[in-house]
Amino acid sequence: MLGAEGASTAIESYQSQAQQLMKDYLLADTFVPYSSILVGIFACKLVYELTQLLSAFYFKSYSSLSIIKRIEWNNRAISTVHAVFITGISLYLVFKSDLYNDNALSGYITYRSSFLSTSALGTSIGYFIADLVMIVWFYPSLGGLEYVIHHLLSASSIAYAMITGEGQLYTFMILISEATTPGVNLRWYLDIAGLKRSRAYLVNGVVIFLAWLVRTF
Template sequence: MLVPPFPHIAGSATDLVKSHLLSDAVIPYASIVAGILVCKVVYNFTQLFGALYFKSYAGLNRVQRIEWSNRGISTVHALFIAAMSLYFVFWSDLYADYQTNGFVTFRSSALSTFTLGVSVGYFIADLAMIMWLYPSLGGMEYVIHHSLSGIAVAYAMFSGEGQLYTFMVLISEVTTPEINMRWFLDTVGLKRSHAYLINGIVIFFAWLVARILLFVYMFYHVYLHYDQVMQMHAFGFLLVFVVPSVLAAMNLMWFGKILKGLKKTLAKKQ
């Protein structure tokens, strides 16, 4: 683990959340509500933004306009949770091995708990939208993905167990903005543009790193700290192995489709 470049900033943020804004008992529930409210605000903003700056937005049907806003929400969430997850995993000293304040599998802070709660709020809001318009916004694989992710993140938030591994998995959200950009470019009629091709290449490499290699690193980290993982509650222990394994299998399946689509796009450009 790397030492954070500005540890006083992270410490100040944690103190602000814990000492001045919310108590430990309130943080999980308040953060979930905050996550849902942010989703609503972003939903309304993306509708307004689309209507003002994209001529093609007026030609979208009702479901497409909802998906437009839904993807705006997921993009904002992805940018937030990926940035926070990268910080906690690679820059914060909260989960560093050199720390002596207990097992890494039981470490948490007010800031880490609040961050996970916002993500739980997003998964609740997004899953509700998927079920409301099922299967327009995604099929059963999205329901499974969001359900497993939401349960795992909520458990880590409420129990304080396995937060490090939760953040490792959530780093994979870094691929979401590129996936959404692909849909936006296609929707506004730019599927044959260079931007679409470049975005596809970015998706390939981002997916390879964040959803394939990073999962390998996570399982290796679990192997190195298996004695600490064994101390977790049975449900938490199960989540550490089952949820990432299922998500890894789904990531490999989607990666195959991404590779196939990229090859097809490159063939058309030749």
């Protein structure tokens, strides 16, 4: 009987902790995180539509592509814009701003967050959600299971940092690696355009290699 009472007390304790976690994080100041996610999703839609419109006007080869290739073309434009955005924000927050400067603010660095940092993470989550939906919808044309797992893990880890405010510094340090994405996408564009043997394709490959070396160290 005593064991049953102890188990019941433990369950009530866990429930209380879960409710407190929900109150402290998921239900506290939800406007900025969730609205930034929506902004990220709508931004992806806007970039997709603009890419479709401008590419058909400025690139003659675009219209000759298959439907799925045109979708991937537009999708990679979204990926590139997100990479430029989140890399720029990450570099600023990690190296330039006072948010993670020991001499500017008190408290542990791992618990610091701001309106800008939270909004940027929310926008990035919006991108991962939108891209994941496209990958699943056109599966496996835009990527296989590894892409699905990558996006799920990325969105989950970024969401944790955004909601709790914990570890945002390290999250942005990892997101700096998105700097290589525009080069990878450009390589795909050059290949599709029939410029695989061009000097631009070679230079692009060298730049990607050097960028990966810098990121590794």
